[in-house]
Amino acid sequence: MAPKREKIKNESDPSLGFGLKNEPSEPINATDMEKTAKCIYWFRKALRLHDNPSLMHAIQKSQYIYPIFILDPWFVQKAKVGPNRWRFLLQSLNDLNEQLIRKNSRLILIRGNPSAVFAEKIKEWDINLICFETDTEPYAKLRDQEITKIATELNVKVETKYGHTLYNPDYVYKKNNEKIPLQYQSFVGALAKIGDPPKPIDEPSNVFNKLEIDYDLYKIPDLVSIGIDPSACGPLLFPGGETEALRRLEDKFKNESWICSFEKPNTSPNSLAPSTTVLSPYLKFGCLSARKFYWRLKQVYAKRKHSMPPVSLEGQLLFREFFYYVGAFTPNFNKIEGNPVCRQIKWDDKPEYVKAWKEARTGFPFIDAIMTQLRTEGWIHHLARHAVACFLTRGDLYCSWEKGQEVFEEYLLDQDWSLNAANWMWLSASAFFHQYFRVYSPIGFGKKTDENGDYIRKYIPVLKTFPAKYIFEPWTAPLEVQKRHNCVIGKDYPRPIVDHNVISKINISRMKKAYEESKLVSTDDGDDKKSRPTSSKSTKNPPKSEKTSPDTRPPSKKSKN
Numbered sequence: 001m002a003p004k005r006e007k008i009k010n011e012s013d014p015s016l017g018f019g020l021k022n023e024p025s026e027p028i029n030a031t032d033m034e035k036t037a038k039c040i041y042w043f044r045k046a047l048r049l050h051d052n053p054s055l056m057h058a059i060q061k062s063q064y065i066y067p068i069f070i071l072d073p074w075f076v077q078k079a080k081v082g083p084n085r086w087r088f089l090l091q092s093l094n095d096l097n098e099q100l101i102r103k104n105s106r107l108i109l110i111r112g113n114p115s116a117v118f119a120e121k122i123k124e125w126d127i128n129l130i131c132f133e134t135d136t137e138p139y140a141k142l143r144d145q146e147i148t149k150i151a152t153e154l155n156v157k158v159e160t161k162y163g164h165t166l167y168n169p170d171y172v173y174k175k176n177n178e179k180i181p182l183q184y185q186s187f188v189g190a191l192a193k194i195g196d197p198p199k200p201i202d203e204p205s206n207v208f209n210k211l212e213i214d215y216d217l218y219k220i221p222d223l224v225s226i227g228i229d230p231s232a233c234g235p236l237l238f239p240g241g242e243t244e245a246l247r248r249l250e251d252k253f254k255n256e257s258w259i260c261s262f263e264k265p266n267t268s269p270n271s272l273a274p275s276t277t278v279l280s281p282y283l284k285f286g287c288l289s290a291r292k293f294y295w296r297l298k299q300v301y302a303k304r305k306h307s308m309p310p311v312s313l314e315g316q317l318l319f320r321e322f323f324y325y326v327g328a329f330t331p332n333f334n335k336i337e338g339n340p341v342c343r344q345i346k347w348d349d350k351p352e353y354v355k356a357w358k359e360a361r362t363g364f365p366f367i368d369a370i371m372t373q374l375r376t377e378g379w380i381h382h383l384a385r386h387a388v389a390c391f392l393t394r395g396d397l398y399c400s401w402e403k404g405q406e407v408f409e410e411y412l413l414d415q416d417w418s419l420n421a422a423n424w425m426w427l428s429a430s431a432f433f434h435q436y437f438r439v440y441s442p443i444g445f446g447k448k449t450d451e452n453g454d455y456i457r458k459y460i461p462v463l464k465t466f467p468a469k470y471i472f473e474p475w476t477a478p479l480e481v482q483k484r485h486n487c488v489i490g491k492d493y494p495r496p497i498v499d500h501n502v503i504s505k506i507n508i509s510r511m512k513k514a515y516e517e518s519k520l521v522s523t524d525d526g527d528d529k530k531s532r533p534t535s536s537k538s539t540k541n542p543p544k545s546e547k548t549s550p551d552t553r554p555p556s557k558k559s560k561n
């Protein structure tokens with residue numbers, strides 16, 4: 001149960017790191033001496049007008065605002081972004097543009113390296129202020145340092161606000177005596193001492209002053225013009241953008257009893273319609289503010305009895321917060337090497353295993369169905385992520401979580417640097433979660449919530465008519481049954497890549513050995529520095545496991561079908 005929070009004044013308390021004055025209610029006034037700036041407002045995440053502290057700051061400070069988004073070639077060429085996420089991004093930008101048009105403005109989309117773009121546009125537009133939302137990811141931090149340097153040299157101020165999570169991580173860090181808890185419960189305890197997160201601010205009520213600019217030069221591209229084949233996209237289940245984010249949020253909140261009784265363990269990894277909110281892609285791109293979601297929950301919780309963290313929806317948002325926080329202060333958080341919170345496990349190097357897993361060819365229909373849903377639709381349920389992540393790493397294939405992280409990076413709509421890395425470490429029992437002996441069965445786990453295998457039938461059509469009795473392990477069906485249903489194993493659908501019962505036991509002993517070889521100095525995560533894994537050869541017992549796991553439906557102690 002989460003500790004009770006102290007009430008504090010919030011949204012206008014600058015110490016929380018947001019530092020906003022009240023929203024201006026007057027139209028932007030050219031004679032206002034406070035507002036002489038020509039400001040570039042740089043959208044990166046936070047693709048929204050509602051509850052956008054850095055945008056509001058820019059509005060408060062400036063007479064003219066140039067709202068830009070930079071299509072950075074680094075992302076186009078180097079980042080692993082699949083077609084579905086590109087589509088989501090472009091839809092979000094188009095929606096943002098529509099929102100800005102309502103405010104007498106428009107989105108200015110510029111293709112290019114951010115440093116070059118700023119060097120040019122500061123001069124061209126005679127800019128004296130740049131505002132954007134602070135980012136905690138390593139690439140973004142370096143990029144932002146570079147922009148700040150360029151701006152400072154040109155005598156231009158850079159002013160930023162934090163806005164992507166419930167709390168400003170720097171503020172929590174200070175308040176928590178610079179400690180980084182590695183357990184959710186400790187982190188939630190630290191937040192409870194701080195008090196509630198800031199309340200969301202409304203979208204700006206005023207309209208922007210008109211710019212003299214040729215918008216035709218700055219149009220939002222379509223998929224084809226950035227080299228993406230639209231036919232590579234899957235069905236459009238979750239359109240991008242703030243409008244859709246707010247619609248989806250309100251749609252979920254229509255059913256208040258569902259919201260209040262939400263318990264992650266009681267949701268299903270393989271229902272045909274999502275059993276959780278699917279607000280994650282909107283939170284990832286900042287189409288939806290996490291604080292808006294949080295305070296909407298509080299509003300409904302105030303009226304009736306409700307579930308509690310870690311299993312409640314509030315608990316889910318706190319997991320996001322937790323992983324963002326640890327990610328913001330941990331070097332090499334998305335890597336094994338040089339990552340002080342990650343156990344140094346020597347995983348096998350088997351590219352053919354990773355490829356089969358990625359391409360949904362493991363021969364385990366539950367795993368392959370999930371990987372098909374991931375590739376085609378871009379979103380899979382949290383426990384489905386558990387099943388495939390455990391399978392790739394400590395459960396069956398013993399491949400590095402970094403490889404799985406890469407595939408998720410490419411396919412997920414909600415791919416989020418900190419969250420992806422943290423959850424992969426969790427599932428591979430490399431950090432946060434230590435019960436490596438609890439392995440998901442690629443056969444039995446899915447059966448619990450989908451006895452008839454309807455989810456498998458949907459995503460693996462070759463098994464569509466297979467009898468329910470065999471659908472989770474089709475290789476056990478007699479040949480005549482396989483033939484009758486036009487799916488001969490080894491010909492029409494692969495044989496299982498490993499023998500789960502055998503390999504999972506071997507892997508548990510490999511994990512045990514790996515744990516013995518990398519002891520934790522202390523399991524008291526009150527002091528982060530003491531609780532980080534080392535590569536010492538000591539054979540201490542594995543650390544006490546995390547009590548509150550997002551793993552909400554723990555698999556049986558020994559791997560079983």
Ligand SMILES: Cc1cc2nc3c(=O)[nH]c(=O)nc-3n(C[C@H](O)[C@H](O)[C@H](O)COP(=O)(O)OP(=O)(O)OC[C@H]3O[C@@H](n4cnc5c(N)ncnc54)[C@H](O)[C@@H]3O)c2cc1C
Binds near residue numbers: 277412416
């Ligand atoms: C291996 C693995 C990789 C993952 N990678 C990502 C990722 O890149 N991006 C991402 O947003 N989530 C990731 N998750 C966490 C989680 O699976 C998704 O956030 C969740 O399934 C999104 O669906 P939802 O919006 O319906 O969640 P809901 O259950 O409705 O929860 C509401 C919100 O809480 C947050 N949340 C819930 N669970 C978690 C969690 N375990 N960690 C962090 N935030 C959480 C999300 O923002 C989510 O939208 C990963 C999980 C695993 C096991």
